[in-house]
Amino acid sequence: MSVVGSVVGFMIQTLAVSSIYILVAIGLSITLGTLKFVNFAHAAMYLAGVYIGLGIALELQFSGDIARSIGLGNVGLDLGFLAALAIIPIITFGLGLLMERFVARPFYDRPDTDQILVTFGILLIVQELIRAFVGGRSLTFSRPAWAEGAISLGPLGTYASWRLAIIGITSVLVLAVYLYIEYTDVGLAVRAGTEDTEMVNLLGVRATRPFLVIFGVGSGLAGAAGVVGGPVFSVVPEVGVGVLVPAFLVVVVGGVGSIVGSVVGGLLIGAVEVGLVMNAPTWSSVGIYALAAVVLLVRPAGLMGAVEVDE
Amino acid sequence: MLLETKGLTKRFGELTAVDEVNLQIQEGDSLSVIGPNGAGKSTTVNLITGLLNPTEGKVLYRGEDITGQEPHEIVQQGLSKSFQTASIFPDLTVERNAVVASLGAEHGSFSLNFLRRLGNYDDVLERAEQTMRDMGLYEQRHVEAKSLPYGDKRRLEMALALASDPDLLFLDEPTAGMSPDETDDTVDLIERIKEERGVTIVLIEHDMEIIFRVSDRIAVLNRGAKIADGTPDEIQGDPDVQEAYLGGVEI
Numbered sequence: 001m002s003v004v005g006s007v008v009g010f011m012i013q014t015l016a017v018s019s020i021y022i023l024v025a026i027g028l029s030i031t032l033g034t035l036k037f038v039n040f041a042h043a044a045m046y047l048a049g050v051y052i053g054l055g056i057a058l059e060l061q062f063s064g065d066i067a068r069s070i071g072l073g074n075v076g077l078d079l080g081f082l083a084a085l086a087i088i089p090i091i092t093f094g095l096g097l098l099m100e101r102f103v104a105r106p107f108y109d110r111p112d113t114d115q116i117l118v119t120f121g122i123l124l125i126v127q128e129l130i131r132a133f134v135g136g137r138s139l140t141f142s143r144p145a146w147a148e149g150a151i152s153l154g155p156l157g158t159y160a161s162w163r164l165a166i167i168g169i170t171s172v173l174v175l176a177v178y179l180y181i182e183y184t185d186v187g188l189a190v191r192a193g194t195e196d197t198e199m200v201n202l203l204g205v206r207a208t209r210p211f212l213v214i215f216g217v218g219s220g221l222a223g224a225a226g227v228v229g230g231p232v233f234s235v236v237p238e239v240g241v242g243v244l245v246p247a248f249l250v251v252v253v254g255g256v257g258s259i260v261g262s263v264v265g266g267l268l269i270g271a272v273e274v275g276l277v278m279n280a281p282t283w284s285s286v287g288i289y290a291l292a293a294v295v296l297l298v299r300p301a302g303l304m305g306a307v308e309v310d311e
Numbered sequence: 312m313l314l315e316t317k318g319l320t321k322r323f324g325e326l327t328a329v330d331e332v333n334l335q336i337q338e339g340d341s342l343s344v345i346g347p348n349g350a351g352k353s354t355t356v357n358l359i360t361g362l363l364n365p366t367e368g369k370v371l372y373r374g375e376d377i378t379g380q381e382p383h384e385i386v387q388q389g390l391s392k393s394f395q396t397a398s399i400f401p402d403l404t405v406e407r408n409a410v411v412a413s414l415g416a417e418h419g420s421f422s423l424n425f426l427r428r429l430g431n432y433d434d435v436l437e438r439a440e441q442t443m444r445d446m447g448l449y450e451q452r453h454v455e456a457k458s459l460p461y462g463d464k465r466r467l468e469m470a471l472a473l474a475s476d477p478d479l480l481f482l483d484e485p486t487a488g489m490s491p492d493e494t495d496d497t498v499d500l501i502e503r504i505k506e507e508r509g510v511t512i513v514l515i516e517h518d519m520e521i522i523f524r525v526s527d528r529i530a531v532l533n534r535g536a537k538i539a540d541g542t543p544d545e546i547q548g549d550p551d552v553q554e555a556y557l558g559g560v561e562i
Contacts, residue, residue: 185414188403192411195400202362202398204386204415204475 005157010274016163018270019170020232023225024247025254025262026177027096027218033194033257034211037104038112041119043244044099044126045092045219049226050235051130052091054141057084057227063135072133081144085169085227089220096219100212123240130237141230166228173224177217178259186210194257246273249292255305264303312374313338313511314359314390314479319368321354328354330535331368336479341505341512343522346532347555352515355532356481360392361385372479386415391477393469393485401457405448408456408467409439412474439474445507446470446500462493466500473504480504483515494521501525531555 024046031039054060059076062068077083103122107115147162181187189210193200200207225243233239246269254265272291276284295303314336321329329351336342344352357363359370361382370378377385400408413435443449446466451459456467465485472480485501486494498521504510505525516522522529522543529546531539533555539546546552 188407188411188414192400192403192407195402196398199398199400200411202360202382202386202392203412203471204383204391205411206381206383 002157004155008153008156009159010271010278012159012163012167014267014270014274015167016232017274018266019166020225020229020243021246021250021269022174022262022266023170023221023228024243025250025266026174026259027215027222028247029251029254029256029258029262030190030194030214030218031104032251034190034197034207034214035104035108036197037108038115039099039104039119040116040244040248041099041103041122041126042218042222043240043247044123045095045222046226046229046243047126047130047237047240048092048095049088049223050141050230050239051134051226053084053088053223053227053230054139054235056087057081057144058142060134061139062133063137064131064133066132067134081147081227085224088223088227092223092226093216093220095223096216097212099219100215104215123244127237127240134237136237139235141235143231162231166232169224169228173221174259174263177221180217181214181259186213190214246288249288251302252292253295253302255299255302258302258304261302261304312336313372315371315374316355316359317369317371319355319358319370320366321351321358321363322366327535329358329365332532332535332537334530334537334540336511336513338478338511339509340527341514341525343514343516343526343529344532345516345522345529349534350532351535352532353483354535356392356483356513356515360390360481383415386475386477389476389478390481391472391475391479392481393472393483399456399464399467399471402455404453404455405443405459405467406439406452409443409448409452409470409474410435412471413439413442413476415475438476442470442474445473445504462489462496465489465493465497469497469500469504473508473510477510479511479513481513481515484517485514486516486518486521494518498524 024043027045028039028042031037031042051060055075056077056079058078059074061074062072103119107118143162147165149161150158151161151164152158181190186209189200189205189207192205193207193211197207229239229243233242250262250265250269252265253268254261254263268291269288272287273284276287299305312335314334316332316334319329319332319334320327332351332355334342334355344355346352354363358365361377361380361384364379368378369376372388372390377388400411403411440449443452446469448463448467448470451463456464459467465488469482469485472482482501486497489497501512501514502525505512512525514522514525526543528541529539529543530537531546531549531552538555539549539552541549
């Protein structure tokens with residue numbers, strides 16, 4: 001393979017991995033920025049995206065102990081991948097609104113440690129519920145037929161269509177959310193609220209609703225990440241924790257409350273991970289922690305962050 | 312009567328920060344609240360603007376009880392406050408800062424307009440623009456707030472308080488940290504706001520020169536209690552004030 005080809009190949013693989021981290025990280029980042037809420041349960045939205053998405057796109061086999069004892073069989077709408085991609089963000093947006101109301105809101109004024117314990121606990125509960133009903137074994141989330149095979153990009157080489165599809169879908173979603181935040185009243189309240197929530201209130205803007213909406217939007221993106229990530233990462237109950245860690249590092253690297261920061265952080269984390277997986281696989285997870293540690297040492301607020309993480 | 316407090320009291324544990332303070336503010340009549348450090352000036356304002364809830368007492372705005380309302384509700388009624396420390400949104404442009412503040416006054420509750428494009432409310436944009444022009448910040452509207460020089464930051468801060476088009480504006484040490492020139496400009500600005508917009512101003516200040524230039528009436532607090540209230544001339548001659556506030560030194 002030519003040098004250009006291998007560089008482009010590396011970039012495309014990085015973009016594909018980064019895409020999923022970015023989609024999960026944006027919600028984490030915005031919630032931390034606006035509501036100062038550390039929401040590890042955010043990864044439950046990814047799980048919802050994977051498992052409900054599988055049920056919508058194809059078929060979900062219930063083979064966990066509880067499902068067997070009550071005789072629950074297979075449930076599948078078989079509507080295809082695109083239908084899942086369209087429906088899941090709406091479902092997870094709704095789940096996000098519920099989560100804000102019943103999980104997040106009672107804990108806004110509590111210390112970060114309480115928030116972490118509760119939200120991580122919820123993530124584990126969701127994970128174990130999935131194990132009890134669906135089962136712990138790895139399921140297959142097949143790629144849609146239209147994304148099988150490879151596409152030739154002329155002199156740049158030939159690449160898996162699926163990776164290009166992931167990159168395209170993520171770009172559209174991230175751009176839409178970016179424009180929403182940049183050009184609407186809700187978005188302005190969110191951005192101002194990220195900088196100084198109390199001040200927004202004192203100016204007569206009731207930011208609760210914009211914050212709620214953006215919580216839902218973040219959840220919607222994490223759900224979409226589950227649909228996109230299902231065929232990439234394995235479909236097991238632990239995959240929620242599996243994407244949570246890199247997504248959280250993306251927020252640390254990129255800076256809290258910034259979409260551009262999440263994108264930059266996601267690309268860096270993705271590049272380090274892919275680079276190490278290709279050349280020194282055993283070091284890949286060490287590498288992303290090391291990157292996050294270095295960024296925190298040099299720029300405590302992250303690359304694009306307005307506020308420091310501990311604020 | 313535009314604003315009235317009746318027996319306003321705030322206790323933090325054993326400490327009585329504000330002790331049965333009664334203030335009366337007539338429309339168009341600017342009041343300065345003075346007193347030594349720790350006299351309870353800022354706490355009093357925070358009780359009025361809803362940042363703190365009083366332990367006892369009432370706040371009446373145009374005769375209506377607004378005690379214990381949320382800060383955003385109080386702002387929407389026409390009370391606004393500019394702060395001691397630079398309270399602006401540093402990463403937003405001057406223009407966006409002004410728009411956020413204008414949004415507050417009328418459309419700040421976000422009922423059902425989640426997808427509304429920024430700038431669909433003409434009145435919000437108009438008011439933001441007018442405020443920027445009034446405060447001499449219009450030329451810098453595309454500059455990020457954090458890149459403004461110190462004096463301009465303080466003016467932007469005042470602009471934010473003004474953008475909600477208040478009837479009553481609290482200014483908490485608006486010239487703190489300013490150079491003599493900047494202080495002079497700011498006092499001119501306050502006088503202009505008073506005249507052109509007809510805003511009633513409550514000023515918290517240490518600088519006697521500013522107080523005597525701007526205020527129609529002065530209220531003096533000491534250890535949380537009001538010890539005097541009157542015109543600048545009356546206050547100047549008041550022996551209690553000289554004793555408590557100036558340690559007996561002639562003003």
